[in-house]
Amino acid sequence: MKNMNYSNLWDAVEKAERIGISGHARPDGDCIGSCLGLVNYIADNYGKKADLYIDEIPASFTFLKGSEDIISGYPDAPKYDLFILLDCGDLERTADAAKYFKAADYTFCIDHHATNKGYADVDIIDGDSAATAELLCSIMDADKISLDTANCLYLGIVHDTGVFKHSNTRRQTMELAGMLLEKGVNAGNIIDKTFYEKTYVQNQILGRTLMESILLMDGKIIASYVSLDVQKLYGISNSDMEGIVDQLRVTKGIEVAILLKEVNKREWKVSLRSNNIVDVSLVAVKFAGGGHVRAAGCTLHGSVYDVLNSLTREIEKQMVE
Ligand code: 5GP
Ligand code: MN
Secondary structure (H helix, E strand, O other), rough: OOOOOOOHHHHHHHHHEEEEEOOOOOHHHHHHHHHHHHHHHHHHHHHHOOOOEOOOOOOOOOOOOHHOOOOHHHHHHHOEEEEEEEOOOHHOOOOHHHHHOOOOOOOOEEEOOOOOOOOEEEEEEEEOOHHHHHHHHOOOHHHHHOOOHHHHHHHHHHHEEEEEOOOOOOOHHHHHHHHHHOOOOOHHHHHHHHHOOOHHHHHHHHHHHHHOOEOOOOOOEEEEEOOOOHHHHOOOOOOOOOHHHHHHOOOOOEEEEEEEEEEEEEEEEEEEOOOOOOOOOHHHHHOOOOOOOOOEEEEEOOOHHHHHHHHHHHHHHHHOO
């Protein structure tokens, strides 16, 4: 862990009157689970209501306590005594929450991205944690974790480990998840309803993207894309595309899966996954992104062809070494 000095997180929470929390833009399950887990833990144990800023939350997550109080749209707010950013590998990934963070008196970053260089007054970063929710859980007092908090943390761990199957899953991941189960978490329900269940339109976009995928480098790379036009046609948002790249990754013989999601005209949010050899975080970092060895992302501009060319050139370097 980069900074072991996490005990003062709880001192800071104790002292602060105004606490703000946020995560990265286009948040995933780990980001939302970690943020809401911390909001609930602070409410339960310190009697304080932290403001949580998140840009969008999937409907299937709205059973989590505190989701109803999420603030969207990043409105102006008085400065915070304490601002905590979770699951956010660098300050550029916060959408607009960076403005609260920069204005705050004291800041923490709690994150598990190995590419995170640190940017807060106190950085609690552990690249070995499978999820930010796992890291957060490990610095909480287990006796003080309520069922509401446990639901959030469990959801976060489930999502970043792909239901305990990705290579980031370790003994501590399972042990903490076991502790959360003992709080009364309904694991089957969380796994089915928030991870596996897809709406009809999510399945349609999954099917379409798989159908349009192409193989590169003798079938070692699989790539596909979802253009703005297609997103508009199906009326989908970012969270509707969760899981597509993971399905691409489990294609037989594949080392790297690439999914391009168009976020503005000719601007692509890139999702990268690998199986055994390629460190995709190194590829993402080349293009000012980041992430983990087996799952990373970045943003690139140009045509699909240009973007795939740039990415495969970097991936190829690692495959021939
Ligand atoms: P996903 O493909 O699911 O969006 O992201 C995979 C992993 O890479 C996640 O842990 C995510 O936080 C990280 N990641 C994705 N895009 C970026 C980026 O632009 N910058 C950084 N630092 N990390 C990213
Ligand atoms: Mn995460």
